[in-house]
Amino acid sequence: MPELPEVESVVQAMNGAGVAGSRIESVQVFWPRSVGGDTRWFERAVTGQRIVGVSRRGKFIRLDLSRGAVLVHLRMSGMISVAPCGPPPRLHDRAILTLEPSRELRFHDPRKFGRMLYYEDPEERLGQLGPEPLDEGWGPVVLQQILGNRKRMIKPLLLDQERVAGLGNIYADEALWLAQVHPERRAGDLSPEVVARLAVALREVLLQGIRNGGTRLGSGMGNFGGLDLNPANQHALRVFRRAGLPCPRCGTTLERLIVGGRSSHVCPRCQRLR
């Protein structure tokens, strides 16, 4: 579930729930690796601190504290909820931050891939991320600079967070289809017109995802625990997980292939390799 639009939706919901401004009264950790492995250290670092701001960078949720910050990465199955205190921990709850005034922020993550890490200086991690398609300065020039004359395939490059931040498998496939670019095209081989098209497409699919409150696939996040999330972008997807169905643009049967080890969805007619 978690790519840029999903994370953005969670952050907006957290701000709607008034997380910023509250104080972390206590911490419970049920799976130490979720907080970096050293539960005591994490507890000592965040307990008593005030959450002064909640924002997003790439796929990270950033909780700025009076001193330092907590970066949450949902990875494959992470979820955040904010709700009244009280209910016992649920199966797969990995950590609970009890907030003042009385509420609790839960980090729920069945697959245990997600992380909630404290940094004295979050830029140490966030500084490694590339620009985002929703940045002010984003456009063909920035994208072309990223592509350079690289021989790497375009899709793995788009998924590389140090090059472009925020994209995952869903939105990469959607943008490549929109721009009519085959995922295996060499990044540096794209013509200026195609680069311009792709720069716009990346922005559009992400904005649409945010407008729709994110994408829910399978039994992913719903309105989990008081965040009032209601993802609807799954209905707007045009190629992702739609192999065998007709291309919305030309009617050709969509195909699924593996690119850089990830499943990819393309229209063989709209997205040619050569």
Next chain:
DNA sequence: CGTCGAGCCTGAAGGC
């Protein structure tokens, strides 16, 4: 620099 496979984990879905 780039690609590949394995590992981290669990649950859902599909085949038989």
Next chain:
DNA sequence: TGCCTTCAGGCTCGAC
């Protein structure tokens, strides 16, 4: 119905 295999929205590491 039930067991078994395969697969998944992410990312990191080591080998080549």
